[in-house]
Amino acid sequence: MSKSKINSDEIQVIPYIEHSVPLPQNKKDAKLDVTVNEELNIRANTIKELSDISGDVIEPTAIHREEAEKIARDMMTDPSKLPEYGNYPNETMAYLAGLVAQTNCMLVKDMADFKLHVLNRAVQEAETAPTSRERLAALRTIGEIDGVDAFKKKTEITHITKSGDELEKELRETIEQLKGTVIEGEVIEKDD
Numbered sequence: 001m002s003k004s005k006i007n008s009d010e011i012q013v014i015p016y017i018e019h020s021v022p023l024p025q026n027k028k029d030a031k032l033d034v035t036v037n038e039e040l041n042i043r044a045n046t047i048k049e050l051s052d053i054s055g056d057v058i059e060p061t062a063i064h065r066e067e068a069e070k071i072a073r074d075m076m077t078d079p080s081k082l083p084e085y086g087n088y089p090n091e092t093m094a095y096l097a098g099l100v101a102q103t104n105c106m107l108v109k110d111m112a113d114f115k116l117h118v119l120n121r122a123v124q125e126a127e128t129a130p131t132s133r134e135r136l137a138a139l140r141t142i143g144e145i146d147g148v149d150a151f152k153k154k155t156e157i158t159h160i161t162k163s164g165d166e167l168e169k170e171l172r173e174t175i176e177q178l179k180g181t182v183i184e185g186e187v188i189e190k191d192d
Helices: 036-054 062-077 090-107 111-128 132-144 164-178
Strands: none
Touching: 036 090, 062 090, 111 132
16 A cells, blocks of 8 residues: 655545445445435535535536536436436535435425425434524424324314214203202393
8 A cells, every 4th residue: 555645734534444344346346226316415425524524615616506407407307317426526516416405306206205305304404403493493393294293282072973862861861960950140130
C-alpha cells in the first residue's frame, strides 16, 4: 500500500472496514441491490457527510441544476431507465436528490405508498431533528396519521334493536319505579 502526502489543510477519510465482511472483488460485485431512489439517497447522504467532514460547501451551478433537472425529467418519463449516477459531479447529485425529495409524491404509485412515505419521512425527521420542538412536531404528525391514532379520541356507540313488546315492557317497569317518587322543583308563575 502506497502512502501519499497530505497537506495540512486536507482531510483524509478512512472508513472502518470490518474484517468479517468480505470485500467485493470488482465494481459489479460491489453494486448494491437497491432501487433508483434508494441509490440516490445513499449517494446524497454520502455527499453530505463528506461535505460536513471536509467543511466544503456543495453549491450547484446553473449547469449542475440543468443537468439534475434533465435527469429528473428522464426518471419521471421512463422510470425503468436507470441513471448512471457515478457519471455526475456531487453538485448535480445533491441538487437531484433535492428535486426528487420535493417531487417524490409524484413518483409514489398509490395512496398507501404515499402514506407509508409520509410516515417514514416523519419518523426520519423525529429521529434526526436538531431541536426537541421539531422532534415533538414530527412525533405529533406521526400520532395523527390514520392507523397510528395516538391522539384520536374514540367513542363507541352500540345500537341495540328491540321489539315493540320489549320496549313497552321496559317503559312500564320504569313508570312503576317512578310512581311514588317525589320530584322536587319550584313552581314559577308567569304573569300575563
